[in-house]
Amino acid sequence: MPLRSTSLGDLERAVMDALWSHGPDLSVRDVMDQLLAAGNKELAYTTVMTVLDRLAKKGLTDRTRDGRAWRYTAAASREELAATALRSAFDTVQADRRVAMLHFLDDASPAELDDLRAALAEVEQRHG
Incomplete structure (x- = not known):
């Protein structure tokens, strides 16, 4: 389910x-x-x-x-549940999703931004 x-x-x-x-x-x-x-x-x-x-x-x-x-x-790990919550939050602002992401990232620490860059690189590698 x-x-x-x-x-x-x-x-x-x-x-x-x-x-x-x-x-x-x-x-x-x-x-x-x-x-x-x-x-x-x-x-x-x-x-x-x-x-x-x-x-x-x-x-x-x-x-x-x-x-x-x-x-x-x-039914899911903590991390999967957190990802679902983030996806749900961004889905509620579809017209301004990019702006919402920018607001979210404005408060990110340098370490969090490094984690994001590493995660993006991993996803891009998986999807070719």
Whole structure:
């Protein structure tokens, strides 16, 4: 399923962090344990289950049946999710995409610009 939404609330982000850091294939209880270990406040099992269900419906997690329960895996890496968010943001300003990119890059550090140049060179090499 393609990523449909990249806007994450605080709890959704914490759940995704648990999946990225300790997954794949975590149960709701596993995710709860990771949230508690990361210093999050105690949450109801049903709250974590609901968040995981919503993330699955957004296409951000994959889930497989394990008896009566589900096991969850992040559908994409942090980097892939960030790229999707950037693409989505630039797609909303199609008429002025270049101007939006310039505004974005105006705040970039020299190191970030070096990373961008290296990434562009790699993409150009891949596409011939």
